[in-house]
Amino acid sequence: MSLSLSWGIDDxxxxxxxxxxxxxEYSKVLRWYEMWKDETLSEEYRVFLSLVMILDSDWDxxxxxxxxxxxxxxxxDLIQLSNAIIHRIVGDQVASTTVTRDLKGNIIEDEQKNFYDIxxxxxxxYASFLMDxxxxxxxxxxxxxxxxDKFNHLxxxxxxxxxxKKVIEIRTMEITSDMPYERKEEIRKAKAAVALKSDRSSIEFEMMDLKQKREYMKQQNKNQ
Structure with missing residues (x-):
């Protein structure tokens, strides 16, 4: 992100x-992300849309x-320009080799997992921006x-x-073997309440008892 307090923003x-x-503009970039995730569109058409959506042009x-x-x-310039737009928005994706934790030991970054979805x-x-x-x-x-750039920094x-931030904290909580059963269940329920769609099924599976897990696996095998 090219945000500079001395020079402003270079677009x-x-x-x-x-x-x-x-x-x-932040909502336009979010729509750009959604467009790239749409697998019903061909890559060629996504490149085209990428340019049309993000170029600051005076076309009528x-x-x-x-x-x-x-x-x-x-x-x-078409392909190179599309790649330049991607690089400008996404930035350098430097792969981390370890999980990053805060001073309390909570996970705040993991290259294998996303803890939020915009x-x-x-x-x-929305509520957090309004509050802060x-x-x-x-x-x-x-x-x-x-x-x-401003949206990301904010x-x-x-x-x-x-x-x-509280939702992120819940999603990054770890359940350890030395925790009392009641505390484990409390965390599991909290995680289920705020789980992302990609994590929901695995969290629900963890909350099942042994009999429920067996029935679930039988049903999954039948569906395959």
Whole structure:
């Protein structure tokens, strides 16, 4: 993220010595992410949409195909420009080799696991921004006042008292063998209440007793 307190935000990328300006309003970037996750779209069409969505252009109506797009973008720049946009938004993905923990020992980062999803956790994020910063994210989307870089830094800087941070804390809690049974059940129930869709089935399985687990596995085998 190119946020600098001394120079501001740089929303331009350079491809083959040509400068392209980007529109990185936060909700537009979130829609860009959703577009890339849509496997019903071909990769070629996703590249096209990526450029149409993020380029800061003065076109009256967005291009409907590549033929119209190359009136604004040099055809030799298309793939490189798409990659430059990805790099500008996502940044350098440096693989970590260990799980990162806070001073209390709680997991705060793990390259193998995501502890939040902006789409699924949108309600928690909305409430937390309103609580900490008095920023209404819906209003910010409507007036285009919040940049993607600012959104990311504000998200990571939310206080521990916000609902979003409390949900992350619950998801990262570990159940250890020396815990009393009641405490283990309390944590499992808390995790189930705020689980991401990708984690929900495994958490529900952990909460089953032995008989329920056997029945569940039988049903799964039948469905295969």
């Amino acid at each position: 331009s990328v350079v491809v083959n010595q040509r400068i392209y300006h980007l529109d990185l 109506t967005p291009p409907k195909n590549y033929a119209e797009l190359i009136e604004y973008v040099d055809k030799d 789409e699924e956790d949108s309600g928690y994020i 910063y008095q920023i209404d994210l819906i209003e910010a989307r409507e007036n285009g006042s919040l940049h993607w 998200l990571s800087g939310l206080s521990e008292g916000t609902r979003f």
